[in-house]
Amino acid sequence: MATKKEIPQMVRLDTYSRWQANEGIPVYDTFFVQDLKELELGPWGRTGGHGAFVNLEGAGDTNNCYVAEVPLGGSTQPQRHLYEEMVYILQGNGATTIWNEANEKHTFEWQAGSLFAIPLNTFYQHFNTSGDTPARYVAVISAPVVMNLFHNSDFVFNAPYDFIDRYDGSRAFDGDGELFVNSRGTFNIWETNFVPNADSFELYKRANRGAGGSYLAFELAHNTMVAHISEFPVGTYKKAHKHGPGANVIILGGQGFTLLWEDGKWDDRVKVDWKPGSIVVPPSQWFHQHFNSGDIPARYLALRWGSNRYHYRPGGADDSRGSTETSVRDGGGQIEYEDEDPVVHRIFEEELKRSGAICRMKAMVSGCTGVELEE
Numbered sequence: 169m170a171t172k173k174e175i176p177q178m179v180r181l182d183t184y185s186r187w188q189a190n191e192g193i194p195v196y197d198t199f200f201v202q203d204l205k206e207l208e209l210g211p212w213g214r215t216g217g218h219g220a221f222v223n224l225e226g227a228g229d230t231n232n233c234y235v236a237e238v239p240l241g242g243s244t245q246p247q248r249h250l251y252e253e254m255v256y257i258l259q260g261n262g263a264t265t266i267w268n269e270a271n272e273k274h275t276f277e278w279q280a281g282s283l284f285a286i287p288l289n290t291f292y293q294h295f296n297t298s299g300d301t302p303a304r305y306v307a308v309i310s311a312p313v314v315m316n317l318f319h320n321s322d323f324v325f326n327a328p329y330d331f332i333d334r335y336d337g338s339r340a341f342d343g344d345g346e347l348f349v350n351s352r353g354t355f356n357i358w359e360t361n362f363v364p365n366a367d368s369f370e371l372y373k374r375a376n377r378g379a380g381g382s383y384l385a386f387e388l389a390h391n392t393m394v395a396h397i398s399e400f401p402v403g404t405y406k407k408a409h410k411h412g413p414g415a416n417v418i419i420l421g422g423q424g425f426t427l428l429w430e431d432g433k434w435d436d437r438v439k440v441d442w443k444p445g446s447i448v449v450p451p452s453q454w455f456h457q458h459f460n461s462g463d464i465p466a467r468y469l470a471l472r473w474g475s476n477r478y479h480y481r482p483g484g485a486d487d488s489r490g491s492t493e494t495s496v497r498d499g500g501g502q503i504e505y506e507d508e509d510p511v512v513h514r515i516f517e518e519e520l521k522r523s524g525a526i527c528r529m530k531a532m533v534s535g536c537t538g539v540e541l542e543e
C-alpha cells in the first residue's frame with residue numbers, strides 16, 4: 169500500500185507586515201498616541217533617517233502611519249514608491265525635492281505645520297534645514313493595500329513609470345490651489361499639492377457637523393486618499409458619527425477628548441485625552457465624538473480615504489452619499505445633538521469644570537447649563 173502523502177499546510181503571507189518588520193524600526197501597535205513628537209524612533213537604514221511605524225487599530229489594514237525624522241543637517245535617501253503618502257510636519261524646517269524621469273527636479277521648503285503629498289511614484293528626498301533641531305513629520309501611507317495586492321515590494325519601490333497625470337512638473341509646490349465645493353454642496357475643497365501651514369489655514373463654516381464648526385477638505389497631488397481640517401469653538405463638541413476605517417485624526421491645536429464606541433456598546437466606550445501632536449483612528453463603524461474642553465479653538469487634521477475626485481474607499485468606508493452628515497434616523501451615520509445620550513453632555517460639562525471653560529451648547533442641547541454660542 170502506498171504511504172499517504174503529507175499535504176503541506178498553506179502559509180498565509182501578510183506582505184505589508186513582513187516588509188514593515190524587515191524595515192528594522194520600532195513598530196507600535198496601539199489605539200491612540202498622545203504625542204507623536206515624543207514617540208521614540210529608531211535608525212532607519214533604508215531611508216537614512218529615524219522612524220517608527222504606528223499601527224493604529226482603527227486603520228484596519230487600509231492605510232498606515234509612520235513618524236520619521238530627517239537627520240540633522242542632512243537628508244534622507246532618494247526613494248520612490250507606488251503607494252500614496254501624505255506628510256504633515258510636526259517639528260522643524262526643511263525642504264523636499266521631487267522629480268521623475270519625465271520632469272526635472274522641483275524643491276519646496278516646509279516648516280512645522282506644513283502639509284503635502286508625495287505625488288505617486290515620484291522620486292523624493294527630504295532635507296533638514298533646521299540647524300540643530302530635528303525635523304520630524306508624520307505620514308499616512310496607502311502601502312498596506314498596495315503591497316498586499318502586488319505582494320512584491322521590489323515592484324512597489326522600483327517601478328519605472330512616471331504618473332504624469334499625478335505630477336507633470338508644471339504645478340509648483342508654492343501653496344497655490346483651486347477652491348471647489350463638494351457634489352452635495354455641503355463643504356469646500358482646496359485642491360493643491362502643498363499647504364504651507366495647516367495649523368492656521370483659513371477654513372469655511374460647516375454647520376451640519378456640529379456647533380460653530382469650520383472645515384476644509386484638501387485634495388493633494390491627485391491622490392485617492394484625502395485630507396481635511398476641522399475646527400470647533402471653545403465650549404463646544406461635534407456631533408457623533410461613524411464611517412469606515414483609516415481616518416487618521418491628528419490634533420493640530422487645542423485640548424480636548426474623543427469618545428469612541430462600537431454601535432450599541434456605549435457602556436464600553438473608550439475616552440482618549442488629546443493635545444497637539446495626538447493621533448487617534450476611529451475603528452471602522454465605531455461612533456466617535458470630539459470635544460473641545462480647552463480654552464482655545466480645537467483643530468484637527470484627518471488623513472484618510474475618500475477623495476472627492478477619485479472614488480475608492482476600502483473596507484466599507486463609503487460615505488459618498490453623505491452618510492456621515494445624515495442622521496441615523498434617516499439611515500445615515502450621524503447622531504444629532506437631540507438624539508444623543510444625556511450622559512454625553514454631562515461628561516462634557518464635568519470636563520469643562522476642570523479647565524474652567526464655559527459650555528456654549530445651550531441653543532443645541534437641552535439640559536445644557538452653559539450659554540449660547542456667539543457666532
Ligand SMILES: [Fe+2]
Pocket residue numbers: 409410411415450456
Ligand atoms: Fe470621523
